[in-house]
Amino acid sequence: MRVAVLPGDGIGPEVTEAALRVLKALDEAHGLGLAYEVYPFGGAAIDQWGEPFPEVTRQGVEAAEAVLLGSVGGPSGTTSPAGSARKPGFWNSARARTSSPTSARPRSSLGWKGFPP
Numbered sequence: 126m127r128v129a130v131l132p133g134d135g136i137g138p139e140v141t142e143a144a145l146r147v148l149k150a151l152d153e154a155h156g157l158g159l160a161y162e163v164y165p166f167g168g169a170a171i172d173q174w175g176e177p178f179p180e181v182t183r184q185g186v187e188a189a190e191a192v193l194l195g196s197v198g199g200p201s202g203t204t205s206p207a208g209s210a211r212k213p214g215f216w217n218s219a220r221a222r223t224s225s226p227t228s229a230r231p232r233s234s235l236g237w238k239g240f241p242p
Contacts, residue, residue, distance in 0.1 A: 128161050129189035131182065134168035137195030144193060162189070167197030 130145065132138040145161065152159045164182040165173050174181070177197070186192055 126157065126159050126191060127189045128159055128191045128193055129182075129185045130161050130163045130193045131166035131186075131195060132163065132169065133166050133195035133197035135196050135198065137167065137197060138169075141193060141195035148193070161193075166195070 128148075130141060132141040148159060151157060162185055164185040165179060166182055167177050170177050170179050170182060173179075
């Protein structure tokens with residue numbers, strides 16, 4: 126399964142790194158076949174590409190089967206205006222460009238040992 130990783134900015138990269146450690150441990154233990162590709166998003170993307178959701182990220186998200194999204198909207202880098210990813214319409218634009226709802230979660234357990242149903 127291809128996972129697009131969007132660490133974001135502020136605390137996002139730190140939290141995403143911890144989430145990836147958990148996912149990698151689950152993958153090792155259960156042979157999930159996860160593959161990760163990291164893309165710029167939020168303030169970090171503004172620093173690199175001049176916009177919070179650049180085309181390279183959109184293409185990566187569309188090609189992925191899952192997305193691990195970190196936090197955005199905090200101060201980042203040296204050139205991003207604080208809160209750039211919180212401009213009105215940002216999330217609607219990101220959703221519209223990928224034809225995907227945000228915060229979608231699985232509706233049932235995959236039955237991994239030690240996880241509640």
